[in-house]
Amino acid sequence: MRRTALQCPSCRFHVKETTIRGSFRCPSCRADLRIPYSYTLKIELLSILFAPTALMAVGVKLYSFAFVFAILPTLLALYFIVGFLAFKLAPPALELVDNDFEESNQNHSP
Numbered sequence: 001m002r003r004t005a006l007q008c009p010s011c012r013f014h015v016k017e018t019t020i021r022g023s024f025r026c027p028s029c030r031a032d033l034r035i036p037y038s039y040t041l042k043i044e045l046l047s048i049l050f051a052p053t054a055l056m057a058v059g060v061k062l063y064s065f066a067f068v069f070a071i072l073p074t075l076l077a078l079y080f081i082v083g084f085l086a087f088k089l090a091p092p093a094l095e096l097v098d099n100d101f102e103e104s105n106q107n108h109s110p
Helices: 037-057 065-089 099-108
Strands: 005-007 014-016 032-034
Touching: 005 014, 037 065
Parallel strands: none
Antiparallel strands: none
16 A cells, blocks of 8 residues: 655645654654644544444344443544555645644643
């Protein structure tokens, strides 16, 4: 599978996926970047929707005792699978981090 190339919105430098951890700096222009929250939210929602479907496909009834114990491991597995596939097939557009907003949130948090 080819490597996913993400572009810095500030300088258009191709950021390697191995450098992405939470918010990070562009290796070229040092701008603070992150993957948009909406992108990770979509992955979480897809995982939540697919988990019951996957369990029912293998024969676990929706209102059974086994369903209760199988849903969490299935959710976790699907979260990683869906996230990996989404990142490869539809990589996110990186966004600039608003440092003023981040600092004001850190100063007001308990």
